[in-house]
Amino acid sequence: MTAPTPSIQFFEGINEELSNVSLRRSRNSGVRNVLMTFKSLKALEKFNSFTKRFSNSLMLIDEEGTISIEPSGVKFIFGGDEGDNLERVDCKFEIEEEDHWERFMRFMNRYAEANGMAYGETPKPKGN
Template identity: 70%
Template sequence: MTNPTPSIEFFSGVSEELSNVRLRRNKNTGVRGVLMIFEKLKALERFNSFRKESTGDLRLIDAEGEISVAPSGVRFIFGGDEGDELQRVECDFEIERDDHWQRFMRFMNRYAEANGMEYSDKK
């Protein structure tokens, strides 16, 4: 049996392509934050948002199973000559528990390896 390719979904069955991810930690509270950036959303391009079920959560799926995250914010950034071209989508969420952070990082490592991404620590 082969392990499934890690995927990220806003809508069930529609895998999105992550362009960038930023990891942060609040100095006062210690709460970790994640900012996922998508340059395009397949769900929007194919109008699947009207045909597929959305739970309002971001689903991260890999060999260990599924992580369901409730974003604290999703921003659509537009640009171009007319200001109507989707430039990127930014999805924010926080992870408070250490065991959840460790599970998220295992997912991100699998996702990065499967999609030719690498970690860069910018201090």
């Protein structure tokens, strides 16, 4: 039996394509903040969301099972001449527990490998 391809879903059965992910950790609290960016949502195309059940959460699915996350915020950014073209969707959430973080990172590594993504550090600005 083959392992399922890692996927990200807002609506059951509609796999979304992650464009970027930003991972940060608060120096004070140690809480990890995740920002996932999507350039488009398949759930919005052709009224797909009306034919599928909304999960009330972001679902990250891989060979270990499903991670269900309630985002702390989902922001739709529009642009274009009329301001009605969806440019991207930003989905934010926090991860406090170390074991949850480890599980999330296992998912992200599988998702990145399956989708030709690579991890890279943001260069730190040089001091004076």
